[in-house]
Each structure stands twice: as C-alpha cells, then as structure tokens.
Amino acid sequence: GIQVEQSPPDLILQEGANSTLRCNFSDSVNNLQWFHQNPWGQLINLFYIPSGTKQNGRLSATTVATERYSLLYISSSQTTDSGVYFCAVFSGTYKYIFGTGTRLKVLA
C-alpha cells in the first residue's frame, strides 16, 4: 500500500519564525489533505490540495503530485500554531492514509 512519510518528526520554533513541513508519498494519489491537531485532540482541516498551491493567511501549501510530495509553509509562527500536523492521502479506495505527523512547538 501507499506509504506516507512526514518530516521533520519534531520542530521547535521561536514565535515569529517560518517553517516548512514536508509530506512524501510513495505512489500516485487522488487527493491530499493537511490537518492540524490542536491540544484538545481535534483535527482541523487546513488544506485540501491534490495539486498546485493554496494559501490561507499565514499558511500555504504546495503539492507536486508528479514528484509525490507536498509542503506546508507556516510563516510568522504563533504559539497557537503548536500541535501536530498531519498529511493524509486518498488513493482511490475508501481509505485515507495518514502520515505519522510533525509535532510543532512554538515558543513565546
């Protein structure tokens, strides 16, 4: 089955810094999502991005489907950005395959 790898596994930033999170996948996918899991455990949808680039405020994402990776950019990070970031891919069956996540901590 499809493998999804995220890097880095852990990231510590000072408030105001920028960061790039990466998601690699091993085969062609029909779509890709980025989520932020907040400290209470809920997964919040950030981007639905099977290809191309999208922006939402300080966050943006790019998926290069032909090269099997996606990037999530966080600019001017804030303490509220802390949490775990997951990417998930949908391969054409009913299942979504999740990466193991990047744990981000933003220090004040």
Place this chain on the structure above:
Amino acid sequence: DVKVTQSSRYLVKRTGEKVFLECVQDMDHENMFWYRQDPGLGLRLIYFSYDVKMKEKGDIPEGYSVSREKKERFSLILESASTNQTSMYLCASSKQGVEQYFGPGTRLTVT
C-alpha cells in the same frame, strides 16, 4: 459548515462493559470512519462505512463492531471493553474521495 459531533469528549468505563460511541454528521456524507489514535502509532482505521447498513473493516477491527442504521449516524461498539482499548477515538465523514472532516474526539479510559 460541515459539522461532525461525537457523543462524549471523555468517557471512563470498566473492563467488560459494553461501550457505545456515537458519531453524527450533518452534511449528507456517504462515507463515515472510526479511527483510534495512540501515542507513537498515529491514526489507525478501525471501521468505515460507505452507505447505510454497509461497513468495511479497517486495519484494526478486532474487538470492535459498528452500526450505521441512518446515513448521518455511525456508532462504534466495544462489545467487552478491555484496558488495551484505552485510547482517543476519532470519527470522520466525507463525500467519496474528497475532504474528510473530523469530530472532536472521545478520550476513552477503560479501568
């Protein structure tokens, strides 16, 4: 806005009890999912349903069953709870092949 709700945020049950976790979505999605999340293991799919009364096993179905009698509601059942089922349980829904939306999660402790 899509809304997925789960019946409890926190639940404490005793070993051997029958446990019901309920999930309701309000966007007429065909697909619904139950995951569990444990430290170091990420999200693992327990069961999913692609239509009313239809269900498919995910990666870790042992010890669980599900019920989908109405399109908007998907229930996860622990027939006889055990301590190794202590976990965070996450419900999600989607239209086929597009965005998946999650509920707030239920932290279940089995003592």
